[in-house]
Amino acid sequence: MDGTTLFSIGELSRRTGLSVRTIRFYSDSGVVAPTDRSPAGYRLYDLDALLRLDLVRTLRELGIDLATVQRVLKRELSMAEVAAAHADAVNVQIRMLQLRRSVLRVVAKSGSSPEETKLMHRLTQLSGDERRRLVDDFVDGTFGTSGADPAVVAMVRAATPDLPDDPSTEQVAAWVELAEMVGDEDFRARMRRTAGHHAxxxxxxxxxxxxxxxxxxxxxxxxxxxxxxxxxxxxxxTPIVDDVVRRFAEVFMRAPDAEFREWMAEQFAEAHDSRVDRYWRLVWIVNGWQVLPGLIPVYAWLVETLRGSRDRGADSCGRLPASSRASGLDSSHPVP
Structure with missing residues (x-):
């Protein structure tokens, strides 16, 4: 093959893998003009046209639009400039696809309704700046007019939830729950009430x-x-909370009965709220932070189980039902 070899449009199609119709479109668009025409008027292309078509096909497969391809061929843009710009664009597309995948996994796992799916999609489509503004509005609306300790506000702002580019299914679910939570006025009141104590x-x-x-x-x-x-x-x-109640009852010289359990629940609930504790756990999940045992809001668990055990029916002396006592789990177990 030499520089004077001319190819028919059918031959170009066989050599490049592009359809005749596509090559004809590129030819009509001026991307790859024919070098000459046969006596019968058919288009003929030289080796340079073949190489240009190979380059066009490669760039188009990489997702580069035809207008940009033409600018590259005319040397108005360098390949380095085009590659850098499109690499950034591909990164954005990858992040969006990863986020879409995570949302779909949450929907599949939780069996979300169409309305919940629509809300989840809308919330996860927010940009990083929009997500930060959502949290800023929550902080300002919660503490802006309450004369809150600056340390409290700083603590909440320092733990701003920031959804990563490639979130896990758990992180997407946590972010959606957080986004709904921060707009709830009842939750804001709870946060105001308890955040000062924690700070x-x-x-x-x-x-x-x-x-x-x-x-x-x-x-x-x-x-x-x-x-x-x-x-x-x-x-x-049951055996865990019974053991804890019995230990406290001995220290306070009280009977470990339902009344004492309710008193304990009220005491521990004073500065702990289950929804506020849930907020912090969701923040840890969204941010991908390690949940340290020493920071787990354990009092919310204790309050819930204390009141739950009361509702399940510990008797007036704090004893469990006979079925539990028979399995050796009653509150008379000695303190080690």
Whole structure:
């Protein structure tokens, strides 16, 4: 083959893998003009046209639009400039596809309704700046007019949830739940009520009176069960809460009955709110932070299981139903 060889449009099609119709379109568009015509008027192309068509096909397969391809062929743009710009565009497309995949997995796992799916899609389509503004509005609306301690506001802002470019299914679900939560006025009131206590790290009265040894044991035990995912209202929680109640009852010289359980629940609920605790756990999930056992909001678990055990029917002396006592789980188990 030499530089004077001319190819018919059919030969170009066989050599490039492009259809005759596509080559004809590129020819009519001026991307690859014919070099000459046969005596019968058919288009003929030289080796340079073949090479240009190979380049056009490669660039189009990489997703580069035809107008940009023409500018490259005319040397108005360098390949480096085009490659860099389109690499950025592909990165954006990849992030969007990854996010779309995560949303679809959440929908498949949770069985979301069409309305929930639409909301989830809308919330995850927000840009990073829009997501930050959503949280900023929450912080300003929650603490802006309440005379809140600056340390509280700084704490909340420092933990701004930031959905990553390639979120997991769990992170997408957590972000959607957070986005709905921060717009709820009831939740904002709860956050105002409890955030000051957390920021100042004030000790509850029951913690002071119970003593450091009992509180250290309680936090350790509750951190274990909360991290392991034990349902506070399930049967597995019963022996744990009974043991904790019995230890506190001995220190406070009270009977471990339903009244004492309710008193404990009220004491521990003073500075802890289940929805606020849920907010912080969701922030950890969205940001991909490690959930440290010492930071798990264990008191919310304790309050829920205390009130749940009351509702399940511990008797007036704090004893469990006979079926539980028969399995050796009653509150008379000795303190080690």
């Amino acid at each position: 100042a790290q004030r000790t509850l009265d029951i913690e002071t009176r119970a003593g450091s040894d009992l509180m250290a044991f309680t936090r350790h035990k509750l951190a274990e069960v909360a991290e392991s995912g034990i349902d506070p209202l399930g049967e597995e929680a």
